[in-house]
Amino acid sequence: MNSAPSHYSDLLETLKTYFPSPVSNPIMDGYFVHSVSCFLDRVDALKSAAPVLGSKREADYAAHRTLVMPDDMASVESINAMLADYCRGMTVWSHPNAQANVIPPPTISSITAYIAAALYNPNIIWDEYSARFAEAEVEAVAMLASLVGYDPAEAGGVFTFGGTGTILYGVKLALEKLTGGQAMKRGVRQEYKIVASGASHYARLNVAGWLGLGSDNLITVPSTSRNDISLPDLEATLRGLYERDETVLAIILTLGTTDAFGIDDLAAVADLRERLVAEYRPPFPPYLHADAVIGWPWLVFQDYDFDANPLGFHDRTLRALRDTLERMRPLFLADSLGMDFHKTGYAPYVSSLFLTKRRADLALLSRDPAAMPYLYQFGHYRPGLFTLECSRSGAGALAALANLKLLGKQGYQTILGHSVEMAERLRERLEGVPCARVLNEDNLGPVTLFRFYPEGVDAATAYRRELADPAYRAELERHNLYNRRIFDWTHAQAMRGEGVLLSWTDAYRFAADGKTPIAALKSFVMSPWTDHEAMETVVRQTLEARQRIDLGIDNRV
Numbered sequence: 001m002n003s004a005p006s007h008y009s010d011l012l013e014t015l016k017t018y019f020p021s022p023v024s025n026p027i028m029d030g031y032f033v034h035s036v037s038c039f040l041d042r043v044d045a046l047k048s049a050a051p052v053l054g055s056k057r058e059a060d061y062a063a064h065r066t067l068v069m070p071d072d073m074a075s076v077e078s079i080n081a082m083l084a085d086y087c088r089g090m091t092v093w094s095h096p097n098a099q100a101n102v103i104p105p106p107t108i109s110s111i112t113a114y115i116a117a118a119l120y121n122p123n124i125i126w127d128e129y130s131a132r133f134a135e136a137e138v139e140a141v142a143m144l145a146s147l148v149g150y151d152p153a154e155a156g157g158v159f160t161f162g163g164t165g166t167i168l169y170g171v172k173l174a175l176e177k178l179t180g181g182q183a184m185k186r187g188v189r190q191e192y193k194i195v196a197s198g199a200s201h202y203a204r205l206n207v208a209g210w211l212g213l214g215s216d217n218l219i220t221v222p223s224t225s226r227n228d229i230s231l232p233d234l235e236a237t238l239r240g241l242y243e244r245d246e247t248v249l250a251i252i253l254t255l256g257t258t259d260a261f262g263i264d265d266l267a268a269v270a271d272l273r274e275r276l277v278a279e280y281r282p283p284f285p286p287y288l289h290a291d292a293v294i295g296w297p298w299l300v301f302q303d304y305d306f307d308a309n310p311l312g313f314h315d316r317t318l319r320a321l322r323d324t325l326e327r328m329r330p331l332f333l334a335d336s337l338g339m340d341f342h343k344t345g346y347a348p349y350v351s352s353l354f355l356t357k358r359r360a361d362l363a364l365l366s367r368d369p370a371a372m373p374y375l376y377q378f379g380h381y382r383p384g385l386f387t388l389e390c391s392r393s394g395a396g397a398l399a400a401l402a403n404l405k406l407l408g409k410q411g412y413q414t415i416l417g418h419s420v421e422m423a424e425r426l427r428e429r430l431e432g433v434p435c436a437r438v439l440n441e442d443n444l445g446p447v448t449l450f451r452f453y454p455e456g457v458d459a460a461t462a463y464r465r466e467l468a469d470p471a472y473r474a475e476l477e478r479h480n481l482y483n484r485r486i487f488d489w490t491h492a493q494a495m496r497g498e499g500v501l502l503s504w505t506d507a508y509r510f511a512a513d514g515k516t517p518i519a520a521l522k523s524f525v526m527s528p529w530t531d532h533e534a535m536e537t538v539v540r541q542t543l544e545a546r547q548r549i550d551l552g553i554d555n556r557v
Contacts, residue, residue, distance in 0.1 A: 011073070014073065015073070017031070017076070018076060020032050020119060035076050035077070035080060038077070038080060039080040039083060039084055042080070042081060042084035043084050043087050046084070046087065046088060047092065048497055049497030049498075050097075050494065050495060050496060050497035051091055051092050051095035051097045051098040051494060051497075051500075051501045052089055052090065052091055052092060052495065052501075053087050053088055053089065053090045053092060054087075054088035054089060055088065055089065055495070056088070056089035056495065057088070057089065091103075091501065092105075093105045093526060093527065094527050094528075094529055095501075095527060095529065096527055096529040096530045096531055096533075096534045097494060097499065097500040097501055097530075097534055097537070098500075098501050098526075098527055098530075099500055099501060099502055099503075099523040099524055099525055099526075099527075099530065099534070099538070100501050100502065100503040100522075100524065101503050101522075101524050102258060102294055102343045102344065102447070102524055102526065103342075103343070103526065104342070104343065104344065104345070104346040104347075104526045104527075105346065105526070105527055105528075106342075106346060106347050106348040106399075107346050107347070107402070107403055107406055107407070109399075109402040109403065109405075109406040110341070110346065110347035110348060110351075110399040110400075110402050110403050110406075111348060111399075112402070113347075113395060113398035113399040113401075113402045114348050114395045114398075114399055116395075116398060117133070117393055117394050117395030117398060118395070122134075122393065122394035122395075123391055123392060123393070123394070124137060124159070124383065124392045124393065124394040124397060125375075125382075125383060125384025125387060125389070125390065125391065125392050126375055126376060126379055126381065126382055126383075126384050127379045127380060127381035127382075128378065128379040130381075130394045133394030133397060133398055134381040134394070136394065136397045136398045136400075136401040137158070137159060137383075137394070137397035137401075138381070139401055140159075140353070140397055140400045140401045140404060141155065141156065141157040141158075141353070141355065142155075143401075143404050144157070144296075144339060144353060144355060144404075145157070145355060147296075147299050147300070147302075148296075148299065148331045148332050148337070148355065149331065149332030150332055150355070150357050151357075154357065154358060154359060154360075155355065155356065155357055155358070155359055156355075156356055156358070156359025156360075156361075156362055157353050157354050157355035157356060157359075158353070158354055158383050158387055158392070159351060159352060159353050159354075159392070159396040159397045159400065160352050160353075160354050160387075160388070160389065160392075161350055161352065161389065162340075162349075162350050162352050163201065163203060163291065163293040163338055163340050163343075163352055164203040164206050164207065165338075165352055165354065165388070166291070166293065166337070166338025166339070166340075166352050166353070166354040167201075167203050167204065167207045167252060167289060167291055167338060168206075168207045168210065168211065168388070169336070169354040169356075169388070170250065170252075170287070170289030170335075170336040170337075170338070170354065170356075171194060171207050171208075171211060171213075171249070171250050171252070171287075171289065172211060172365065172388075173287070173335075173336060173356065173361055173362070173364065173365065174249050174250040174287030174289070174335075175188070175192070175211065175213075175249060176361075176364035176365060177284070177287065177361060177364060178192070178247070178249060178284045178287075180364075181364040184364070184365065184367075187212065188211070188212045188213060190247070191213075191214070191217055191246075191247070192213055192217060192247050192248075192249035193217050193218075193219055193241055193246050193247065193248050193249060194207075194208055194213065194217060194218045194219065194249055194250050194251075194252065195218075195219045195221060195234070195237060195238065195241075195248060195250070195251045195252070195286070196218065196219075196220060196221070196229075196251070196252040196253075196254075197220070197221050197222075197223045197228070197229035197230075197253075197254060197262075197264060198220045198221065198222055198223050199223040199227045199228070199229075199254065199257045199259070199260070199262050199509070200229075200252060200253075200254040200257065200291065201254065201257070201258055201291060203291075204218055204252055205218065213249070219237055219241070221233050221234045221237050223262065223509070225442065226262060226263075226442040226443065227257055227259075227260040227261075227262025227440060227442075227443055227509070228254075228262045228263055228264045228265060229253065229254075229264045229265070229269070231265065231268055231269070231272065234251075234269065234272065235272055235276075238272070238276055238286075239276070242276065242280040242282060247282070247283075247284065248282065248284075248286040249284075249286065249287065250286060250287040250288070250289055251269060251273070251286045251287070251288055251289070252289050252291055253266050253269055253288065253289070253290050253291065253334070254290075254291045254292075255290050255291065255292035255294075255295040255296070255327070255328060255331065255337075256292060256293070256294030256295025256296075256344075256445065257294075257443075258294065259440075259447070259449065259505050259508055259522070260439070260440035260443045260447065260449055260508065261294070261295070261324075261440065261443040261444070261445030261446070261447050262440075262443050263295060263324065263327040263328070263443070265327070266288070266290060266327075266330040266331065266333055266334060267330035267333060269288065270288060270330065270333040270334075273285060273286055273288065287335050287336075288333065288334045288335050288336075289334060289335065289336050289337065289338075290331055290334035290336070290337035290338070291337070291338050292328070292331060292334075292337045292338060292339060293338045293339060293340035293343055293352065294340065294343050294344055294445075295324070295327075295328055295344075295445075296328070296331070296337070296339045296344070297344045297345060297412050297416055298321070298324045298325050298328045298416065299325070299328050299329075299331065300409040300412040300413050300416070301321055301322075301324075301325045301413060301416075302325065302329070303409060304321075304325075304413060306318055306321075306322055311413060311414060311417055313417050313420075313421060314421060314424070316424040316427075316428065317417060317420050317421040317424050319444070320420050320423075320424060320444030320445070321416075321417060321420060321444075323444050324420075324444055324445060332357075334357070335356065335357055335358075336354065336355060336356040336357065337355050338352060338353070338354060338355075339352070339353045339355060340352045340353075341353070341396065341399060341400045341403060342396075344416065344526075345400065345403055346403055346407070346415065347396070347399040347400060347402075347403055348395075348399060350396055351395070351396035351397075351399050351400050352396065353396075353400065362386050363386065365386035365387075366385050366386045367385060367386070369385065372384075372385075415528055416446070418528060418530075419446035419525040419526060419530075420444070420445065420446050420525075422446070422525045422530050422531070422532070422534070422535055423445070423446045423447065423448050423523070423525050424444075425532060425535045426448050426523055426525075426535045426538055426539070427441070427448055429535065429536070429539045430448070430450055430539065433539065433543070434459060435452055435453050435454075435455070435457075435459055435546065436450055436451070436452050436453075436459060436542075437450060437451050437452075437453070437459040437460065437462075437463045438450050439451060439463070439508055439509075439518075439520050440508075446524060446525045446526065447522060447523065447524045447525075448522070448523045448524075449505065449508050449520040449521070449522050450520060450521055450522075450523075451463065451479065451483050451518075451519075451520055451521065452482070452483060452486055452521075452542065452543075452546045453479060453482075454479075454482060454546075454549075454550060455550045457479075462475070462479065466479065466511060466518055467509075467511060467512065467518070468511075468512050469512070470511070470512055470513050473511065473513070473516050476511060476516055476518065477516065480517070480518070480519040482549065483519055483520070483521060484504070484519065485545070485549055486521065486542055486545040486546055486549070487502065487504045487521050489545040489548065490502055490521075490541050490542055490545055491504075493541055499537060499541040500523070500534055500537050500538045500541065502521055502522060502523055502538065502542075503521075503522045503523075503524065504519070504520075504521060504522065505519060505520050505522055506519050507519065508520040521542065523535075523538055
């Protein structure tokens, strides 16, 4: 500690330089820009041929937990240097060789939106605290409602804390509609069932548990080979529940699963709901929430002329885009849906929209304004009356609006079409490799899951037996380990800047016994810089890893 502490007023003058100036001040404004620029220079120096910043290192979390808060102030320069160092090991999602997951490189405009929000700290629970950031939310909601096919005058929505938040809002709204708003006051007084596919995101478990509905009341329906919900199994499940006089609260449908880009048949499920409601006459028709956080942008192709093909996509890509669009078109049939901009919307984390067909329903979530006497004395936009969040950044809404206006339909068509085109290139190459098998061949998005098999094993036969033959379990598990060794080697190569960064899923799906997982390598193309060379590298490096294993070359990493 300093032996002779300064008077607080002296320290305050130094402290003021830690903040952007509240009024125009060329010197301090220049210092702010210079400080940010120096940070960016430090981060830029970490870039290399590898798709990560600097090099990854093992974190000593036990040592980190012994740290205490420092006594004295530091300098902006020293902290900026520290912040740049904390970026070490981060994946550069825009890198052509980054194909690990559905994480995008954010656009410059969406980054700028986050800078604006960081500078002026809007809390979008009230327009008095968020000014035009509130307008950005209303505008983005209107644009997206129109894209989906909702009536923008009737629809509503809020940006929330992630895809889990969008499902939580949907199921919570279903609960309040069922109880006439009484669950907000009296709690959950009986058991209600939620139905979802086994391929849907595990967020369904969080929502069931955190809303107090209980994960035991979440009914999981099998998925098909296309990774969509099995309609016969769904009908049998719903009929069974109604025969037992159970209350079905909601059906969660997935429009673009995380692993395989499976797309549930929303139109068929909506029709099934109507038929069963007419037959069983339950007091509450199941609420349909579409988890479309990944798939929603494909709606931009609704106006695309697939015959003229003005953007010049290849035939395989056109087929994939058209097939996906046809599955996305019925989104307007859902009662509500979730849309992530920090996934296929190309904005920073977190930017997720909960969109509901009927804005008036949100009143069921409202609290008494008397409970918040220090808010809402004036203004016209007051979503904080019904949102879960009492503090809600305007960054996600402004970033979403920025990308909607920056990219437009044409920009999204271009970047999504490119991602699918690269994925189709990889699939085409793998289809020509006898020892490889594309697992999600019927899911035509930007993600490809695949496996390799050892010399002397027929890939098609092996995979078929892995799915259906319980006697083949030992071989399945050996093939899982075999593919894991391929992944480990390619991952190490990528970290050295010598290959493509893929990802791994422990359980793409399960074998017939329902217990044994089928693992897979995964390529998820998101970067506009990914090119044919990168896709060729995926094939080359995985085949090289396989060859090393088959030849008995030390393949440990």
